[in-house]
Amino acid sequence: MEQIEQQQSTSAERRSGQRHSAVLLLGKVCGDVPGVCLVHNISANGLMARFVDVPVVGEAIRIEVRGLPPVSGTVRWVRGKKAGVQFDAPQPYQNIFSSENEDGTIPRPPRFPVTLAAEVRLGDRKFASELIDVSAGGAKLVADDLVQPGLAGHIVIRPMGTALFGTICWVKDGRFGFRFVSPLPIDTLAAIVAAR
Known part of the structure; x- marks a missing residue:
């Protein structure tokens, strides 16, 4: 007792x-x-x-x-x-x-560095890319092909074959951000991070 x-x-x-x-x-x-x-x-x-x-x-x-x-x-x-x-x-x-950090930046979820081959599909265009980081809400990719913010489509992560739908939200210095239509489930994110 x-x-x-x-x-x-x-x-x-x-x-x-x-x-x-x-x-x-x-x-x-x-x-x-x-x-x-x-x-x-x-x-x-x-x-x-x-x-x-x-x-x-x-x-x-x-x-x-x-x-x-x-x-x-x-x-x-x-x-x-x-x-x-x-x-x-x-x-x-x-x-x-908080909606803003002390330095005025917007707090965001943690990002996970990865190095994975990806295929980007925007309308009828398709090109190879490399996924260099990912979070539940989006990803950062590298590509030589010209892209512009606002284009919608999907990326297919190789070798997993996982298709993620979303929109290009920014482009800078041969890199671009891809915002997912909906946040990734924890198990999908974990599988991508593990494949890194």
């Missing part, structure tokens, strides 16, 4: 502080091989997320989410694909809700 009360007390202490449930933020697990997670709730002291590659209790981890730099912490519990991470130091988690 005493042990149960002690566990409940410890659990309450860990969960003290304001939390925001169901924020559903894309998270980037930083490391030599980046990983993907979906943050369900966050506070100044930690977060709970669903992981594609599930960490283990006691593991040191760094996670980046919109509005915060990569944050270091320790995995405190794991249940199925979900895990709780305690930050090494309190974080200004309110920044994830």
